[in-house]
Amino acid sequence: MANRAPEIHGILLVGGKGERFWPLSTPERPKQFLRIFSDKTMVAETVDRISSLIPPERIHFVLPPHLVDILKEEILGTTERNLIIEPEARNTAPAIALAARALNAEPDSVMTVLPADHLISPRETFLSDLKAAASLAQDGYLVTFGVPPDRPETGYGYIEIDRNKPLRDRGFKVTRFREKPDRRTAGRYLKSGNYLWNSGMFVWRVDVITEAFRMHHTEIYKSLLAPGTTDPTKESYARLEGISIDYAIMEKAGNTAVLPARFRWDDVGSWTALERHLEPSLDKNVNIGKLITRDSEGCIAIAEDGEIALFGVRDLVVVKTKDKVLVCVKDRAAEIKKLLSTRDP
Amino acid sequence: MANRAPEIHGILLVGGKGERFWPLSTPERPKQFLRIFSDKTMVAETVDRISSLIPPERIHFVLPPHLVDILKEEILGTTERNLIIEPEARNTAPAIALAARALNAEPDSVMTVLPADHLISPRETFLSDLKAAASLAQDGYLVTFGVPPDRPETGYGYIEIDRNKPLRDRGFKVTRFREKPDRRTAGRYLKSGNYLWNSGMFVWRVDVITEAFRMHHTEIYKSLLAPGTTDPTKESYARLEGISIDYAIMEKAGNTAVLPARFRWDDVGSWTALERHLEPSLDKNVNIGKLITRDSEGCIAIAEDGEIALFGVRDLVVVKTKDKVLVCVKDRAAEIKKLLSTRDP
Numbered sequence: 162m163a164n165r166a167p168e169i170h171g172i173l174l175v176g177g178k179g180e181r182f183w184p185l186s187t188p189e190r191p192k193q194f195l196r197i198f199s200d201k202t203m204v205a206e207t208v209d210r211i212s213s214l215i216p217p218e219r220i221h222f223v224l225p226p227h228l229v230d231i232l233k234e235e236i237l238g239t240t241e242r243n244l245i246i247e248p249e250a251r252n253t254a255p256a257i258a259l260a261a262r263a264l265n266a267e268p269d270s271v272m273t274v275l276p277a278d279h280l281i282s283p284r285e286t287f288l289s290d291l292k293a294a295a296s297l298a299q300d301g302y303l304v305t306f307g308v309p310p311d312r313p314e315t316g317y318g319y320i321e322i323d324r325n326k327p328l329r330d331r332g333f334k335v336t337r338f339r340e341k342p343d344r345r346t347a348g349r350y351l352k353s354g355n356y357l358w359n360s361g362m363f364v365w366r367v368d369v370i371t372e373a374f375r376m377h378h379t380e381i382y383k384s385l386l387a388p389g390t391t392d393p394t395k396e397s398y399a400r401l402e403g404i405s406i407d408y409a410i411m412e413k414a415g416n417t418a419v420l421p422a423r424f425r426w427d428d429v430g431s432w433t434a435l436e437r438h439l440e441p442s443l444d445k446n447v448n449i450g451k452l453i454t455r456d457s458e459g460c461i462a463i464a465e466d467g468e469i470a471l472f473g474v475r476d477l478v479v480v481k482t483k484d485k486v487l488v489c490v491k492d493r494a495a496e497i498k499k500l501l502s503t504r505d506p
Numbered sequence: 507m508a509n510r511a512p513e514i515h516g517i518l519l520v521g522g523k524g525e526r527f528w529p530l531s532t533p534e535r536p537k538q539f540l541r542i543f544s545d546k547t548m549v550a551e552t553v554d555r556i557s558s559l560i561p562p563e564r565i566h567f568v569l570p571p572h573l574v575d576i577l578k579e580e581i582l583g584t585t586e587r588n589l590i591i592e593p594e595a596r597n598t599a600p601a602i603a604l605a606a607r608a609l610n611a612e613p614d615s616v617m618t619v620l621p622a623d624h625l626i627s628p629r630e631t632f633l634s635d636l637k638a639a640a641s642l643a644q645d646g647y648l649v650t651f652g653v654p655p656d657r658p659e660t661g662y663g664y665i666e667i668d669r670n671k672p673l674r675d676r677g678f679k680v681t682r683f684r685e686k687p688d689r690r691t692a693g694r695y696l697k698s699g700n701y702l703w704n705s706g707m708f709v710w711r712v713d714v715i716t717e718a719f720r721m722h723h724t725e726i727y728k729s730l731l732a733p734g735t736t737d738p739t740k741e742s743y744a745r746l747e748g749i750s751i752d753y754a755i756m757e758k759a760g761n762t763a764v765l766p767a768r769f770r771w772d773d774v775g776s777w778t779a780l781e782r783h784l785e786p787s788l789d790k791n792v793n794i795g796k797l798i799t800r801d802s803e804g805c806i807a808i809a810e811d812g813e814i815a816l817f818g819v820r821d822l823v824v825v826k827t828k829d830k831v832l833v834c835v836k837d838r839a840a841e842i843k844k845l846l847s848t849r850d851p
Binding site: 184456466469471474483485487488489492 | 529798799800801809811812813814815816817818819822824826828829830831832833834835837838841842844845848849
């Protein structure tokens, strides 16, 4: 790399409503605090993944107050200095602005923004890519990790690149951010080779993202980032637009770059994602916990405790916690929040 | 009635493997000990139903040793004198022979054999029919309650009668016992009006059933009913043929009669029977316990505790106990024992 190794801060986004993996996830224990794929929570895996590159004092958790206790339980050694409290959930743009505000004494340090609930491997490849992204970030780019698609996924946004215009360190300038496509468009993106999944993981200098807010989202800038602003109150923060960083900044900024990921990535966005990570039985059921089946296939069965028995059914998601059971047809597993909206408050 | 009111003994069959309503029912708490339709167990409902006609000292429970404790818990006041212990489960013929053996000091008293897991109402109508059946039994008939069918049920045996040859007290001689029919035959039976469901409830004199065993099942007679026999051991009882009373006696005997039931009867033979007894929601789901649904219909959801959530599914049986969940397509709910046979012992 041309520059000296940058000072990197890890910004872990730990918010979340706990709806996608309901009933295993709950508002009190959202997905990033589940142990689905290993005996560690996903947030602990995220910390472990970066810890050889980023020391504990430069790892920051952005999270709402009600998750502070569980975070401290799960990530031993976490102190108040590691915490960036979101007064309430207002989507990623305000959360990231809070992090930039917290780091404003180090304007030329690099911050890498990482959701705490993604599956990533191998670690070494990720860290190598992260260093490359940080190097691009030092040049003044707002860098996104772009994941080469392996299926016509309609659940992700895409990033279009021009492979004829590479940047250094394997990066590309972003041609355009694309919203979640329909199936046909997703197929075209997959074939073209010029579209990458928007992973929701970002790397940039503190001063560069601050300036981007100033240019592209004045409201958040004035409230959280302009010189002389005071710490947000619950009320002032609640008044901010609940907007994603993609909409607020990335789709508008001219200095966006993307680094094609060489690591494996999965945001594990719904129960059906588990089929990509669990070994299927002969009848194509996958399970965590105890399962008995007869004449059943293509099911995803998750028993937090006890036992699930399937008889004569197919393509279902069945999840059992101590007190709740979800039975959901697989192709609607991404819409669980619609089901939850029918519950009594 | 022409005869004096007979001395009636109630013989309640309390055995059962607990498979049909698994996982709510278990070998340790079979269906007759569940509280599904009221706040009382089905065996308690059965006792209540006959208690105005049959005093406690003439109510006898035929059951295996491992159900004695739960019976005593659920039916307060039960003493050893009320118990007829089956050394092990050998179907209804040996169980009924055990009961006849226990009552052999009163050869001309009437015994009414009642499974303890049927739904019957109203009570007054049942008792009135029971008195009529007892009166027929005093005449020397082996009397079965026959239930007028209201659907072409393939899950029951049928009893053919000749309506032109009535006995007194609304009874008929049995023309023939018919095994479980196929759908088409069941439809024909339903139309004809001369076929009644075999309810599995019987009324006869002790001496008459004893003589029937002597004539039609010598093995059981010699082992349990012949003069001078000793109490069965676990080993001697286990050697008996595990045969139903229908096969062993009723289909062979010439003195069989049937009383068409005026009461409502349901043997609640599988989860789907619940649809006949529970009030459906607008989307035709029925439930016991807490249920939330979206875009789901025709399901039977039973939550012993906690909550069941259904999303985008139809025609399923979903049952949740504290530690187990069953998800079964409705039209195979009667075959749960096949599912259980796949479990580890």
